[in-house]
Amino acid sequence: MTDRVTLALDAMGGDHAPHETVRGAVEYARDGGRKVILVGDPAAIERALGELRFEPRDIEVQPASQVIESGEKIGKIRTKRDSSLHVACRLVRDGRAAALVSAGHTGAFMAIGRVILGLIKGVDRPALPAPFPHRGKGYSILIDAGANLDCRPEHFRQFAVMGFHYSRRVFGVENPRVALLGIGVEDSKRNAVQREVASILSETRVNFIGNVEGNDLFADRADVVLCDGFVGNVSLKVAEGLAETFIEELRGEIVKGPLRRLGALPLRPVFRVLRNKLDYREYGGVPLLGLREVAVVAHGRSHSRAIRNALRVAEKAAASQMTDKIARDITMLHETEERLAAASGKGG
Amino acid sequence: MTDRVTLALDAMGGDHAPHETVRGAVEYARDGGRKVILVGDPAAIERALGELRFEPRDIEVQPASQVIESGEKIGKIRTKRDSSLHVACRLVRDGRAAALVSAGHTGAFMAIGRVILGLIKGVDRPALPAPFPHRGKGYSILIDAGANLDCRPEHFRQFAVMGFHYSRRVFGVENPRVALLGIGVEDSKRNAVQREVASILSETRVNFIGNVEGNDLFADRADVVLCDGFVGNVSLKVAEGLAETFIEELRGEIVKGPLRRLGALPLRPVFRVLRNKLDYREYGGVPLLGLREVAVVAHGRSHSRAIRNALRVAEKAAASQMTDKIARDITMLHETEERLAAASGKGG
Numbered sequence: 001m002t003d004r005v006t007l008a009l010d011a012m013g014g015d016h017a018p019h020e021t022v023r024g025a026v027e028y029a030r031d032g033g034r035k036v037i038l039v040g041d042p043a044a045i046e047r048a049l050g051e052l053r054f055e056p057r058d059i060e061v062q063p064a065s066q067v068i069e070s071g072e073k074i075g076k077i078r079t080k081r082d083s084s085l086h087v088a089c090r091l092v093r094d095g096r097a098a099a100l101v102s103a104g105h106t107g108a109f110m111a112i113g114r115v116i117l118g119l120i121k122g123v124d125r126p127a128l129p130a131p132f133p134h135r136g137k138g139y140s141i142l143i144d145a146g147a148n149l150d151c152r153p154e155h156f157r158q159f160a161v162m163g164f165h166y167s168r169r170v171f172g173v174e175n176p177r178v179a180l181l182g183i184g185v186e187d188s189k190r191n192a193v194q195r196e197v198a199s200i201l202s203e204t205r206v207n208f209i210g211n212v213e214g215n216d217l218f219a220d221r222a223d224v225v226l227c228d229g230f231v232g233n234v235s236l237k238v239a240e241g242l243a244e245t246f247i248e249e250l251r252g253e254i255v256k257g258p259l260r261r262l263g264a265l266p267l268r269p270v271f272r273v274l275r276n277k278l279d280y281r282e283y284g285g286v287p288l289l290g291l292r293e294v295a296v297v298a299h300g301r302s303h304s305r306a307i308r309n310a311l312r313v314a315e316k317a318a319a320s321q322m323t324d325k326i327a328r329d330i331t332m333l334h335e336t337e338e339r340l341a342a343a344s345g346k347g348g
Numbered sequence: 349m350t351d352r353v354t355l356a357l358d359a360m361g362g363d364h365a366p367h368e369t370v371r372g373a374v375e376y377a378r379d380g381g382r383k384v385i386l387v388g389d390p391a392a393i394e395r396a397l398g399e400l401r402f403e404p405r406d407i408e409v410q411p412a413s414q415v416i417e418s419g420e421k422i423g424k425i426r427t428k429r430d431s432s433l434h435v436a437c438r439l440v441r442d443g444r445a446a447a448l449v450s451a452g453h454t455g456a457f458m459a460i461g462r463v464i465l466g467l468i469k470g471v472d473r474p475a476l477p478a479p480f481p482h483r484g485k486g487y488s489i490l491i492d493a494g495a496n497l498d499c500r501p502e503h504f505r506q507f508a509v510m511g512f513h514y515s516r517r518v519f520g521v522e523n524p525r526v527a528l529l530g531i532g533v534e535d536s537k538r539n540a541v542q543r544e545v546a547s548i549l550s551e552t553r554v555n556f557i558g559n560v561e562g563n564d565l566f567a568d569r570a571d572v573v574l575c576d577g578f579v580g581n582v583s584l585k586v587a588e589g590l591a592e593t594f595i596e597e598l599r600g601e602i603v604k605g606p607l608r609r610l611g612a613l614p615l616r617p618v619f620r621v622l623r624n625k626l627d628y629r630e631y632g633g634v635p636l637l638g639l640r641e642v643a644v645v646a647h648g649r650s651h652s653r654a655i656r657n658a659l660r661v662a663e664k665a666a667a668s669q670m671t672d673k674i675a676r677d678i679t680m681l682h683e684t685e686e687r688l689a690a691a692s693g694k695g696g
Contacts, residue, residue, distance in 0.1 A: 107533065135593045149535055183581040185455065187497055190578070214585030218593040227582075230538070233531040234579055235586045237562025242590050245483045245566040253618040260618060263611040270601040270608060 004033055005315050008097035011040035011048075012067045012084040013104025015301050021103060022048035024307025029058040036311065037062050037097055040084040062087060068104055070300075077108045078115075085109060089116035092293045099294035099314040101285060103302040109295065110147060110288055117293045120323065122330040126290035127159050128229070128297075129166060130236045132217040140217045141167055141224045142181075143289065146233035153196035154337070156180065156226045160197070161329045162289035163224035164206045169320035170287070170313055175207050176223035181231065182211035197226075203336045205329065247275055284309025287317050289326070294318045352381055353663050356445035359388035359396075360415045360432040361452025363649050369451060370396035372655025377406040384659065385410050385445055388432040410435060416452055418648075425456045426463075433457065437464035440641045446666040447642035449633060449658045451650040457643065458495060458636055465641045468671065470678040474638035475507050476577070476645075477514060478584045480565040488565045489515055489572045490529075491637065494581035501544035502685070504528065504574045508545070509677045510637040511572035512554045517668035518635070518661055523555050524571035529579065530559035545574075551684045553677065595623055632657025635665050637674070642666045 009025050011018045018040055025036040026049070035058040038045050042063045049056050064087040066080040080086065085104055091097040093116055102109050110126055119126060130145035143159040144151070151159075160178045167176035178201070180194050194211060201208040212222050214235065227235070250271065254264045264271075284306050285298035294317040298310035317323075357373050359366045366386075370393055373384040383406040386393050390411045397404050412435040414428040428434065433452055439445040441464055450457050458474055467474060478493035491507040492499070499507075508526045515524035526549070528542050542559060549556040560570050562583065575583070598619065602612045612619075632654050633646035642665040646658035665671075 133593070135596055146531060146533065149531075149537065181582060183494060183497075183578060183585075185494065185581075187578070189497065214582040215589030215592070217586060218589040230531060230535070231579055231582055233533075234529060234562040234575075235582055237531075238565060238583045238586050239590050241563030241566040242587050243594075244563070245481070246591075246594050248483055250618065254615065257614070259614040263614040266605070266607040266611040267602065267615070270598065273597070273601055 004035055005319060006035040006037065006097050007311055007314050007318075008037045008039055008062070008088040008091040008100040009307070009311065010084045010088045010100065010102035010104055011038040011045050012064070013102040013109075014298065014307075015070075015103075016303060017103065018044050018048045019051070020303045021307050023052060023304035024302070025311065026052055026054070026056045026059060027304055028308040028311040029056070030054075032058070034058060034311075034315065035060065037088075037091060039064050039088040039091065041065075041067065062091065064088075068108055070105065072105070072108075074107060074111050077105070078111065083112075085112050086116065089113055089295070092295070093117055098318040099296065101296045101298055101307070101310045101314050103285075103298035103300055103307065103310070105300070106297050109297050113288055113291050113295045117291045117295060119290055120292050120327045120330055122327075122334050123158055123162075123290040124155060125158075126288050127162060128232075129163060129286045129289060130232065131171075131286065132225075132239065134220050135218055136220065138173075138220060138223070139171060140222055141171075142217065142232050142235060143224065143226055144229040144232050145236050146229045148229040150230075151228040153193050156193070156197045157200055157333060157337075158290070158330060159226050160201055160206050160208060160224065161204070161333055162326050163226070165322050165325045165329065166287060166289060166317075167223045169322040169325065170316045171223070173223050177207055177209045177221070178224040178226065179209050179212040179216075179222035181225050181227035181235075182213060184213055200333070200337055200340060203340065204333055247271075285313050287313065287322070292323055292327070294323060352383055353667060354383045354385065354445050355659055355662050355666075356385045356387055356410070356436040356439040356448040357655070357659065358432045358436045358448065358450035358452055359386040359393050360412070361450040361457075362646065362655075363418075363451075364651060365451065366392050366396045367399070368651045369655050371400060371652035372650070373659065374400055374402070374404045374407060375652055376656040376659040377404070378402075380406070382406060382659075382663065383408065385436075385439060387412050387436040387439065389413075389415065410439065412436075416456055418453065420453070420456075422455060422459050425453070426459065431460075433460050434464065437461055437643070440643070441465055447644065447662040449644045449646055449655070449662050451633075451646035451648055451655065451658070453648070454645050457645050461636055461639050461643045465639045465643060467638055468640050468675045468678055470675075470682050471506055471510075471638040472503060473506075474636050475510060476580075477511060477634045477637060478580065479519075479634065480573075480587065482568045483566055484568065486521075486568060486571070487519060488570055489519075490565065490580050490583060491572065491574055492577040492580050493584050494577045496577040498578075499576040501541050504541070504545045505548055505681060505685075506638070506678060507574050508549055508554050508556060508572065509552070509681055510674050511574070513670050513673045513677065514635060514637060514665075515571045517670040517673065518664045519571070521571045525557045525569070526554055526572040526574065527557050527560040527564075527570035529573050529575035529583075530561060532561055548681070548685055548688060551688065552681055595619075633661050635661065635670070640671055640675070642671060 131139040
């Protein structure tokens with residue numbers, strides 16, 4: 001074993017592949033101590049490497065003869081067993097890479113990743129997290145952002161364990177606060193769910209703090225926020241839509257007069273900070289939680305910077321053995337559930 | 349009958365009552381052709397009127413001996429039959445005012461309004477709308493923003509009829525586009541709901557256009573967007589939280605250097621435009637949809653400008669006979685439902 005991390009990258013996935021994926025990999029590997037295996041069409045990858053103004057290092061190319069087209073149905077994608085995504089997943093399964101990154105179709109990644117890498121024992125469904133930036137520093141990780149439309153209490157508990165370790169290992173939060181997304185009125189249905197989630201989690205190492213509301217995603221109230229995938233996806237898209245609106249309106253107002261334009265000049269870095277903070281594309285990538293290996297999905301519109309950041313996320317998750325910690329605590333969660341069920345069976 | 353609109357205002361409702369409510373009413377009535385009945389403690393109202401720097405006109409005071417305290421339970425509130433909210437509702441019920449406005453507790457307003465003013469025949473549940481600003485001009489009205497946590501297809505259809513007329517009469521949209529909030533993946537449960545909503549609405553005058561996503565709330569894709577109250581409340585709070593974050597971060601970045609501060613000076617009106625656009629408190633108020641009379645709820649933190657705007661909303665809704673149009677089309681909706689049910693009964 002060597003200390004050098006080796007990551008696999010689906011070089012053909014994403015709107016700007018392979019040019020930007022290759023560039024992102026080279027930027028990432030440049031710092032040294034890291035190696036990236038670029039998976040895809042060797043000719044296209046070599047061309048992209050040739051276009052770089054600097055020497056690629058610690059880069060290897062692994063051929064894959066098929067490419068997943070955007071808009072292809074999952075059924076069709078499954079049959080493309082030599083796609084760059086399939087091959088990249090197999091590199092991780094076979095131990096040749098510690099983790100993989102793809103900016104391709106999220107649904108396909110989830111389906112193929114699940115088949116090739118497998119689910120952690122005791123995890124019913126893989127989940128898709130989405131980080132929401134706090135005012136100031138830090139993030140709330142929303143789980144699930146669209147993979148699971150309807151969720152029962154046992155799913156929220158599994159999300160809680162997965163989110164706890166994601167926040168801890170990738171974001172470095174010491175003891176992440178995990179909360180359920182609620183609304184500030186009497187809601188007997190969701191209060192019952194909350195009680196069911198809380199009663200078991202309180203017996204685990206997960207730091208469950210109860211309910212938070214939609215606006216708390218941007219406050220430093222919780223590090224992990226649980227909801228079903230329908231609510232999560234709507235929340236994510238509302239935030240994306242509003243961020244875009246804000247930036248556009250700001251730009252539209254500024255160009256209305258010469259004094260405004262002049263005043264805006266020293267504010268350019270300010271706008272860039274805001275844009276980056278609120279632009280989820282800049283974030284890089286998120287691990288598909290629940291898979292047995294680290295598989296990081298980057299935004300389809302990723303440019304090299306996002307790819308580089310996604311590779312860093314993959315490295316952190318792999319180096320900290322995030323999936324092993326999740327597997328251990330999911331086993332403990334189920335033992336706790338069984339113990340409490342048995343105890344309540346005796347008690348009742 | 350006279351052309352002059354008379355509105356009732358719960359002068360005691362809201363965080364800044366009665367000072368700001370009274371001030372808002374006087375600002376509204378100042379334009380002439382309008383009259384406001386201020387309901388509440390006469391001494392407190394007279395004091396607030398006395399503090400104004402200009403002469404109030406077209407203002408009448410209607411005494412009410414009780415005040416609803418913030419945080420009071422609905423059960424307790426119901427027994428305060430001489431509260432300013434109760435009395436203002438009765439002024440409308442008895443035809444002394446065309447509509448009412450309150451910045452008090454929304455849940456209380458809904459409960460008391462429902463009892464005193466009654467529900468439109470055929471409406472199962474009153475609904476709370478929330479306007480989301482489009483980039484550029486216009487609004488998407490989200491229904492429901494938190495009053496109904498779980499909704500069936502028949503509720504969405506009623507929301508559709510109510511939202512259609514709210515958009516048309518208050519926002520002046522000629523033929524409002526009504527859509528269901530969805531997410532961009534296969535969702536058999538919600539697709540079934542959508543089909544059930546669409547099949548009936550296509551036989552009515554409501555212009556139903558199918559699904560839109562969370563980010564479309566800020567785009568000019570639809571004028572009315574339907575969802576259950578849980579999703580609606582989370583969406584509203586996510587948007588409020590992000591807007592607040594954006595403004596705070598902008599301010600925090602600007603004060604970081606003298607050149608930035610200087611540059612920001614001519615941009616002040618820009619920031620104000622953005623702030624107002626995204627600050628739902630500035631909006632004024634929204635009608636509680638489904639009640640037999642026009643009852644407009646203003647934000648609890650309303651200052652005089654928001655109260656004045658809420659009174660204008662109430663005036664528009666009352667003058668355009670919004671509730672009568674809703675009642676007519678709800679009746680037609682149920683006739684259509686019955687006709688189609690009978691036809692499918694024969695067919696099957």
